[in-house]
Amino acid sequence: MYAVVIGAGIGGLTAAVALRRAGHEVTVLEQSRQISEVGAGIGLGPNAVGALSALGLADRLAPDVAVPTWTTRRRWQDGAELFRSPLGTTVDAFGHPFWFAHRGDLQRALLDAAQDPALPGRPVRVLTGRRVAGVDAATGRVGTADGTVFTPDFTIGADGIRSVVRRELFGAEDPAYTGHSGFRTQVPAERLLADRALAEFVERNGFESWLGPGAHVVHCPFRRGKVINVTCCIEAPALSTGATSGPVGVAETLAHLEGWHEPLRRLITEGNGVIRYDIYVQPALESWTAGRVALLGDGCHPMLPYLGQGAAQAIEDGQALGAAFAALDDPAEAFAAFEALRLERANRAQSLSAANATTFHLPDGEAQRARDKAVAEGAIDSSVQDWLWRYQDPEGALRRSA
16 A cells, blocks of 8 residues: 655654555655754653664664663752662563663654665655645545645654644644743763763763752753753743744753752753753544544644653554554554554553643642652652553554454
8 A cells, every 4th residue: 555644753754664664655745845853862761662673773773872771850959869760670671771862863763764775665755845735534635735646545644743634634723832841952971071060960871850849850861971961841931932942041041940959050051052942732632543544643642741752652653553554454444453552552641741740840848748759659650661661562462452
């Protein structure tokens, strides 16, 4: 069969690779003129690494990732450690490691695998500068702004939180601002080594989060430990310019973190500038499919980045879609199997991410102390990770259900 995938992000390219491996012809339509590095560091839990491994993608990305030794949660004022768990043991517990990667490295690995002529199946055709103007659910037909019409057997909408497919076929409203914004910087590790307090951020090699009133901060090394990615997730009014992202000053960033642990504030000042991005979401959907068209990734389950699962769930979507179309010849049956594999799990991840917006940002007081006690006992992390980090094996699940 012939498939059109709308969007060359992580979910769209994973789906393209998976569908190619399943023996299908695939065209990816990307509205940007070029596919370039966007974003910054992302955590890839064992569930995501397992999916990448099953698709033959892990070896392409492995040389560029960092493998943190620990995950910790810390108190905002003094860096006191509330919780620590080893990440090196995830292979034993879940079958795969925890990686921290650059989003651009992951996207490049996916694109290379999609187009590599040496791999089985027909190389994926990736067309840039193609803005989708309309999608027909009954036929899967796609029209672009330049007048080109594509007539696939089925179409996948992987076009992000402002999905044209979601708006046209599911009547979606515009995404809503959450009241949360990410302030992101990248710090070359070599800048920190001469200062004892800052060198610890490199030496700990940890995936660390700091919990505080109205904000939390996450940092982790990536690109083989040469860079530390820092993201400050802060409750703030939306950007007044109307844009959803843009550069901001370090002083503005630190003003939101007044009174926070001084070495953490100094870490932010050592970065290569700060980019702010306002975080938008849309509500969960009861169905992701309409006729011969299906959604995946942020098109159907955009989530706050407070569970570290946005990219991972899109990767799982892509692998499950490929598994469904490898096992079933009828698009309607394949879409039904895809939803059965993915919808409940992804919607739960979306809900848990939203709940963490409250849990992580409690003001100091009785509720915060109860939260910290639960964190120390592992109740916040361990129980969720046991469910979340297990590789889903969609091929095996389909065989068992047959």
